[in-house]
Amino acid sequence: MSTYRDIKEECYEANLLLPKFALIDLTFGNVSVADPALGVFAIKPSGVDYHTMKAKDMVIVDFEGQVVKGKLRPSSDTPTHRRLFQAFSGIRAVVHTHSRHAVAFAQAGRGIPCLGTTHADYFYGEVPVTRPMTREEIESAYEWETGNVIVERFEKASPALDPTQVCAVLVNSHGPFVWGPGGEKAVENAFALEIVAEMALKAMHLNPQVQPVPQALLDKHFLRKHGPGAYYGQAALGT
Numbered sequence: 001m002s003t004y005r006d007i008k009e010e011c012y013e014a015n016l017l018l019p020k021f022a023l024i025d026l027t028f029g030n031v032s033v034a035d036p037a038l039g040v041f042a043i044k045p046s047g048v049d050y051h052t053m054k055a056k057d058m059v060i061v062d063f064e065g066q067v068v069k070g071k072l073r074p075s076s077d078t079p080t081h082r083r084l085f086q087a088f089s090g091i092r093a094v095v096h097t098h099s100r101h102a103v104a105f106a107q108a109g110r111g112i113p114c115l116g117t118t119h120a121d122y123f124y125g126e127v128p129v130t131r132p133m134t135r136e137e138i139e140s141a142y143e144w145e146t147g148n149v150i151v152e153r154f155e156k157a158s159p160a161l162d163p164t165q166v167c168a169v170l171v172n173s174h175g176p177f178v179w180g181p182g183g184e185k186a187v188e189n190a191f192a193l194e195i196v197a198e199m200a201l202k203a204m205h206l207n208p209q210v211q212p213v214p215q216a217l218l219d220k221h222f223l224r225k226h227g228p229g230a231y232y233g234q235a236a237l238g239t
Helices: 005-020 078-087 100-108 117-122 135-139 142-155 183-206 215-223
Strands: 030-035 040-043 059-062 067-069 093-096 168-171 175-180
Touching: 005 030, 005 040, 005 093, 005 183, 030 078, 030 183, 040 078, 059 078, 078 093, 078 142, 078 175, 093 183, 100 168, 100 175, 100 183, 117 183, 117 215, 135 142, 142 168, 168 183, 175 183
Parallel strands: none
Antiparallel strands: 030 040, 030 093, 040 059, 059 067, 093 175, 168 175
């Protein structure tokens, strides 16, 4: 039987990046890393201090929500991660933080507008905010329903949002969930989200009438880094 060593190590290393990049306070936040072929993901254990946890502490959960390996309880946000893995094909890691500037937008119930090219390099337009959760959603399977309102926000947008192009969301009154093709990249995206949230807050303070970047500039900056025509960075060795 698999020991799930690879995803536990990847998950552990990605979780350690959260305090390194000042994306969390106390024990807030978590990273999960999936192995879609095995139908499982590794996730940080609930409430464990980042400075004392080990790779072996990562908990393995299957896509049906059953713990298949681990002695500790998984993060309380595990059902939200599981819902996103089910709904968004192509993602392998999910990050949840309470990074302060992104949370400010979530608490205000506002998406983060794309006001400049730094934002456009990572997110293809506004980072959306979900609707407020209903009392019934909060009092039932809260964490699972949190995932459902995220999925709803992407599916019911007009046009529907592509989670590979907008790899983050703000849960209303709560905070950001961010994802990517692996643990390190997902945390990078979460760090970029916090940077652009801080920039947006300052720009909106300096100029309350500031407008999003023109579509042509958004297209240029996002598409030069992402998609089939991307030309930013270096080609892989041997190509």
